[in-house]
Amino acid sequence: MNEHLVRIKKLAIAVLSIILMTYGCASLVMSQVMFQTFYRRGSPELQSKLNMTKKAFISLLICILNFVSPSSIRISTDNATLAKGTFRKSNGKIISQMKRRSIIIANHQIYTDWVFLWWLTSTADLAGSIYIMLKKSLESIPLLGYGMRNFKFIFLSRKWAQDKIILHNSLGVIDANSRGVGPLSGARPIRVDDDGEMYWDVNKTDDSKAWPYCLLLFPEGTNLSATTRRKSASFAEKVGRQPFSHVLLPHSTGLRSSLILLRASVEVVYDITIGYSGVGRSDYGEMMYRLPNIFLRGQTPKLVDMHIRAFNLAEIPVDDEEAFSQWLYEVWKEKDDLMEKYYTDGTFASDPELNQIVVGGFNISPKPVLVTCLLPAVLVFSLLLVGYLAYAWLT
Structure with a gap:
């Protein structure tokens, strides 16, 4: 009987x-339409x-995930590259002092890696300033696709001839806006090439009109699985590299192009290694924490580990393709070693002198989603009320 009740409870939670x-996604899209009007x-x-x-979107998603099955976050930071206190707890919540113009790179284990990394930006009140590179096919998802286009997310087809212009123009606008000399300041590009590539004045800045950004991308291009591991090993053999045990071989083109296009503004590159409780050395997280498992079975990682270090642009050989x-x-070899340590010790941190550890809940303020989800309801109610009063007055 108890098992039957548990199943009913899980089903009720999944349906709700x-x-x-x-409802939340529909409300957010309606809010976007209202704002654009x-x-x-x-x-x-x-x-x-x-x-x-x-x-509001990430707030909605995290609130629902906590409703389905709460998770905790454990952050370890490299003291050599990040000052102690960059991530800390305040009133029971993790907060941070992440830079206002940054790039995040990470290993890709499960489809929802980006949710936890987006949450990370919220610790520095940057959740509204994130830009994510996504597969072109995701642009066609009903409701979500339209919403993500309004988020100015960057959709790539993985065909460099097509993606080159999209990446150039998207990141060019982000860079110019972050220096206060982009379209949000009323400025125009200094030139537009015949192929449509726009160029902005990299020598000008106006901090009073500057907008922050955090660009998130996964150099591996896809998440770790049995199939992608085989493909990565084949790719490694083709380019004369040694394949890794716990991560896929990274592709350098997208990241290098991003660093070149954002070099006038980017302050730091955050390199994040992410691991999930319950995933063993021979397991694949994408099989365990698939969306149906999360929402229908309440199967989420109880503890999410992130190890964070930082690189300044001056440390990265951006101008030399081979050296980059x-x-x-x-960087990915060190990440693979970190994953080996994680599977052995259950943690990324090793020495308090080398790492700082902060543990907290996977939570976020619900205020943004409450505001944007209520706006369409208020508008619809107001329109119905006006319509009823008009009808009553006319009759």
Whole structure:
């Protein structure tokens, strides 16, 4: 009988979660439409409102995940590259002092890695300033695709001839806005090439009009699985590299291009190694923590580990393609070693002198989602009320 009740409870939670997710996404899209109706296109006011819907989306997702099955976060930082106190606890929550213009790179284990990394930006109140590189096919998802286009997420087809212009223009605008001389400040590109590539003045800045950003990308290109491990090993043999045991071989083109395009503004590259409780050395996280398992079975990692270190652009050989490829390979080799330690010891941290550890809940303020989800409801109610009063007056 108890087992029957547990199943009913899980089913009820799953159904309610799906309803909340659907309503929440529909409300966010309606809010975006409202904002685009009432605010001038390309204006800072509109961008602020759209950034609020970014915060609302991750707030909605995290609130639902905590409702399904709560998780905790353990962050360890490299004291040699990040000052102690960069991540700390305050009033029971993890907060941070992440830089206002940064790139995050990470290993890719499960489809929802980006959720935890997006949460990380919220610790520095940057959840509305994140930009994620995604597969082009995700742009076609009903509701979510439209919402993500308004988030200015970057959709790539993995065909460099097509992606080159998209990446150039998208990151060019982000860079210019972050220096206060982009379209959000009313400025125009200094030139546009015949192929449509836009160029902005990299020598100008106006901090009073600057917008922060955090660009998230996964150099591996896909998450770790039996199939992608085989493909990665074949790719490693093709390029004369030694394959890794716990991560995939990274691709350097996208990251190097991003660093070159953002070099006028980017302050730091955060290198994050992520691991999940319950995933063993021979397991694949993407099989354990698939979306159906999360929402229908409440199967989420109880503890998410992130090891964070930082690189300044001056440390990265961006201008030399071969040297950059070798640098990225070495970074991923160290990441593979960290994963080996994680599977052996259950943690990334080793020495308090070398690492600082902060543990807290996977939580976020629900305020953004409450505001944006209530706006469409208030508008619909107001329209119905006006319609009823007009009908009553006419009859």
